[in-house]
Amino acid sequence: MECQRCHNRPATVHLTQLMNGEKTEVHVCEKCAKEKGYMHDHEESFTLNDLLTGLFNYEPKQSFNGQQMDAQQQKEQLKCPTCGLTFQEFARAGKFGCAKCYETFDERLNPILRRVHSENTRHDGKIPRREGGNLHLRRQMDQYKSELVRLIEQEEFEEAAKIRDEIRSLDDQLQQREEGES
Amino acid sequence: MSLQQFMNEAISPWMKQDGPDSDIVLSSRIRLARNFSSIPFPTISSEDNLEKVLNFFNGEFRNESFRDYKNFEIVKMNDLQPIEKRVLVEKHLISPHLTNNSVHSASLISQNEQVSIMINEEDHIRIQLYFPGFQLDRALEQASQLDDWLEEKIDYAFDEKRGYLTACPTNVGTGMRASVMMHLPALAMTQQINRMTPAINQLGLVVRGIYGEGSEAVGSIFQISNQITLGKSEEDIVEDLHSVVKQLIDQERRARQALMHRSGIQLEDRIFRSYGVLKYGRIIESKEAAKCLSDLRLGIDLGFIDHVPKTILNELMVLTQPGFLQQYAKETLSPSERDIRRASLIRERLQLENKE
Numbered sequence: 001m002e003c004q005r006c007h008n009r010p011a012t013v014h015l016t017q018l019m020n021g022e023k024t025e026v027h028v029c030e031k032c033a034k035e036k037g038y039m040h041d042h043e044e045s046f047t048l049n050d051l052l053t054g055l056f057n058y059e060p061k062q063s064f065n066g067q068q069m070d071a072q073q074q075k076e077q078l079k080c081p082t083c084g085l086t087f088q089e090f091a092r093a094g095k096f097g098c099a100k101c102y103e104t105f106d107e108r109l110n111p112i113l114r115r116v117h118s119e120n121t122r123h124d125g126k127i128p129r130r131e132g133g134n135l136h137l138r139r140q141m142d143q144y145k146s147e148l149v150r151l152i153e154q155e156e157f158e159e160a161a162k163i164r165d166e167i168r169s170l171d172d173q174l175q176q177r178e179e180g181e182s
Numbered sequence: 183m184s185l186q187q188f189m190n191e192a193i194s195p196w197m198k199q200d201g202p203d204s205d206i207v208l209s210s211r212i213r214l215a216r217n218f219s220s221i222p223f224p225t226i227s228s229e230d231n232l233e234k235v236l237n238f239f240n241g242e243f244r245n246e247s248f249r250d251y252k253n254f255e256i257v258k259m260n261d262l263q264p265i266e267k268r269v270l271v272e273k274h275l276i277s278p279h280l281t282n283n284s285v286h287s288a289s290l291i292s293q294n295e296q297v298s299i300m301i302n303e304e305d306h307i308r309i310q311l312y313f314p315g316f317q318l319d320r321a322l323e324q325a326s327q328l329d330d331w332l333e334e335k336i337d338y339a340f341d342e343k344r345g346y347l348t349a350c351p352t353n354v355g356t357g358m359r360a361s362v363m364m365h366l367p368a369l370a371m372t373q374q375i376n377r378m379t380p381a382i383n384q385l386g387l388v389v390r391g392i393y394g395e396g397s398e399a400v401g402s403i404f405q406i407s408n409q410i411t412l413g414k415s416e417e418d419i420v421e422d423l424h425s426v427v428k429q430l431i432d433q434e435r436r437a438r439q440a441l442m443h444r445s446g447i448q449l450e451d452r453i454f455r456s457y458g459v460l461k462y463g464r465i466i467e468s469k470e471a472a473k474c475l476s477d478l479r480l481g482i483d484l485g486f487i488d489h490v491p492k493t494i495l496n497e498l499m500v501l502t503q504p505g506f507l508q509q510y511a512k513e514t515l516s517p518s519e520r521d522i523r524r525a526s527l528i529r530e531r532l533q534l535e536n537k538e
Contacts, residue, residue, distance in 0.1 A: 083222045095304075098222040099339035099347045102354075109344075109351070113412055116352050118386050120413020123345025125356040126326065128333045135342050 201315015401472030
């Protein structure tokens with residue numbers, strides 16, 4: 001079938017229009033469809049990413065006009081010192097430029113991450129051995145602490161004393177490491 | 183080259199192995215996204231920086247071995263012909279995204295093709311690991327060990343609060359995408375899968391067609407994977423996926439039994455018609471091939487057809503794609519030429535079985 005408009009190229013876009021209860025069919029080529037505004041370039045490849053950038057551009061409305069201005073100015077100034085990506089650029093592309101961006105845009109990320117990850121904003125998974133720093137020790141410490149509470153509630157004092165000693169030794173290790181770092 | 187020979191070279195060795203629940207689960211995959219801490223992500227990185235990343239792998243890991251994964255071979259995108267790239271995509275060894283990237287994109291592929299480490303895709307590093315059948319736990323365990331092995335040499339971008347930092351916020355945290363490829367013809371035929379999808383989504387999991395995002399389920403093959411990467415541990419994510427897949431396996435088996443019971447003759451007719459098309463057809467489009475192969479595989483699983491191996495679905499789904507057809511023909515083919523080639527390749531493949 002040839003394009004109804006240019007009669008040149010084959011019709012690849014088929015539309016059914018309903019107007020005042022009357023149905024009309026349109027068969028045009030892609031070029032004419034774009035020119036007539038039936039479709040946009042983006043429509044061809046509407047991906048998950050397009051959907052995401054839609055989410056990122058959503059900004060909660062501020063209650064006071066003054067604050068809204070400040071927020072707007074702040075937003076414009078927010079720029080990653082390492083890679084130079086601005087928050088606006090991030091919101092448009094939906095992609096970070098470098099690891100530092102996460103720190104730079106930190107305060108604005110929670111609402112975005114919540115939407116993408118079912119309300120979650122904090123990592124709860126694997127910790128790399130070297131880059132993880134003291135996180136291993138701190139997670140272990142948290143575990144011991146809740147274990148300690150449980151043991152005391154159950155009046156298992158002998159076991160609790162062992163855990164208490166473990167916590168002390170972990171605490172020492174952590175302090176030594178943190179001193180070493182600073 | 184004979185078809186037998188071509189097949190031996192075209193099908194990844196791991197694909198020929200049988201795995202648990204392999205009547206329904208074709209493969210299990212774990213993908214981990216990682217980045218160098220001090221280099222901007224490939225999305226905005228300069229060519230110089232991307233070259234640095236590539237050079238690191240080019241030197242350090244060429245011919246390295248990790249456990250069963252021997253001799254990682256580096257394949258640079260820049261050195262490949264378009265058809266070769268396509269073949270690698272069809273084998274799922276690289277993503278389509280990688281082929282469009284910078285001249286410094288590459289993939290390190292293990293000898294048995296079970297592991298590929300994509301370099302300079304959306305992230306600097308994407309570790310990808312496949313297992314035949316339903317073996318998500320094992321895949322996670324090995325992927326994590328491989329990750330540890332790389333981490334000894336690379337400073338990963340990691341943050342205590344956000345986890346592994348990735349170019350896209352949809353991957354941050356674990357950086358992990360776990361997925362299972364399933365053949366669900368009975369659930370598809372009875373449209374039950376459409377009713378189950380919303381419930382699966384609520385668990386933070388997604389159901390997609392075989393070629394990922396936005397693709398439809400050709401040949402009743404569905405990919406189930408996790409959507410959420412933040413706030414849950416890798417083990418929890420895999421466990422959630424595991425329980426959903428287990429249920430889908432049960433439901434599919436039940437639906438197959440119900441179909442046999444209620445409309446056995448219709449089912450048998452459909453299977454043998456598809457078998458007929460594959461055996462005697464002279465022009466077969468890819469969608470039709472996928473549908474008929476799915477029916478054939480169901481026929482094998484249900485015992486209607488007993489002289490064709492069940493690996494035929496995996497095998498021909500790969501071999502009848504445009505890249506492979508053209509590689510086998512050793513020439514560029516138009517879509518209509520491909521449909522003819524596809525039909526003859528399938529006939530040839532089925533004849534191979536009859537001789538045995």
